[in-house]
Amino acid sequence: MGNIQKFINLRRCMKNQWLPTSELEKLQFKMLKSILTHSYKNIPLYHQKFKSAGIYPDDIKSLEDIKKIPITTKQDIKDHYPNGTIARGVDTSKCWKPHTSGSTGKPLTMVYCTKDEDYQKAVALRPNLACGQKVRDKWAVITASYQAKPKKWFQKLRIFAPEYISLFEDVNQQIEFLEKFNPKILDGYATSIFLLAKELKDQDHLKIKPKIIFTTAEMLMENMRKTIESTFQQKIYDQFGCVELGRTAWECPEHSGYHMDMDSVLMEFISNGEEVSPGERGEIIYTGLYNYTMPLIRYSIGDVAIPSDEKCNCGRGLKLMESIEGRKDSFIQTPTGKIYSPIIWTIILRPFSQINQFKVTQEKIDHIVIEITKTKDFTNETLTAVKERIDQYLGQEDIHFQFEIVDEISRKGNKKLKSVESKINIKWN
Ligand SMILES: [Zn+2]
Incomplete structure (x- = not known):
């Protein structure tokens, strides 16, 4: 793909952001129909998923109808890669193949042909230019x-x-x-x-x-x-974004939330199988709208966020997401069944300037390890005060907190650093 096409992509993306939301939804639907038809014909995994649900791409007559299509998990993609997930006839030797960091297990490889990659670059550059x-x-x-x-x-x-x-x-x-x-x-x-x-x-x-x-x-x-x-x-x-789909949402100079890249992804926010209302916490389900080499349809990534129905003062038609709450595995669930967003740790530990960095790991439902890197002002009194503050927020819970003062919070390989991580299976309902 030549530089002229790259420029055209970028110009189109820059223009799209100012379209009214209703126009963007029409564009989104057009792109959705096209990628669904392609996936049904050319990607064995999705052909099978459509078949198992007893539907055809023509049954999708609105954006809401996407719910008729079954969810795709990371495991589905890993299990069917490459033959079941890559479009027939693609010469993958010429493709770009980014892979995930594997912070949640075995890395997942994505495949993009040059045309799809060029579009992704344009989408990724848009927020930078907008800011x-x-x-x-x-x-x-x-x-x-x-x-x-x-x-x-x-x-x-x-x-x-x-x-x-x-x-x-x-x-x-x-x-x-x-x-x-x-x-x-x-x-x-x-x-x-x-x-x-x-x-x-x-x-x-x-x-x-x-x-x-x-x-x-x-x-x-x-x-x-x-x-x-x-x-x-x-x-x-x-x-905000991910390796699998590139940039998907971003803050504009107004800072009123994250504009979602509606001309490249369709984002649903789901809890217990139902779309949540604006302001409520939901798990993000992505449908990528431009990667025809390895499409992701109703892909469950494990990120949790809050959709919004507010309009941004900047005037962009790209819809807003209120906030990103974190990855599903960065929520903890306590013995009483209560679920805490990772944000609670910032609230608890924020007052302590003596703490350089922290990492919270829930090893078991009643066992949480807190690793801390300290500044030179850190004393035993700091640790006592930290314990008291945790007690204020989580004192009613029967949890053993184990503190470890470390020199460095390890990334363990090329992985993303997760400030909060839970190793237990959370019961969301
Ligand atoms: Zn804005």
């Missing part, structure tokens, strides 16, 4: 090492060419590079930018002065947002 990034802005991206390319110190600046920094590099090395590079755009994994901001927080004369900060890939906790914004004196624009 003010310009063509030749110096752009630093902190990312997993398998995505990062070797650094070229005198790399000639090209159009939208990011400079990659590995998140596994020591924070002081990252700072050294960033001070020399002096990026206008700072972009990357939320926890990496947070750690960078923590390190630079007390410096009087900051040499790193980004004009725009994008966070992505990991849950941006409220304390992280505050630290990053106060260190760099800039607002963050958080972006």
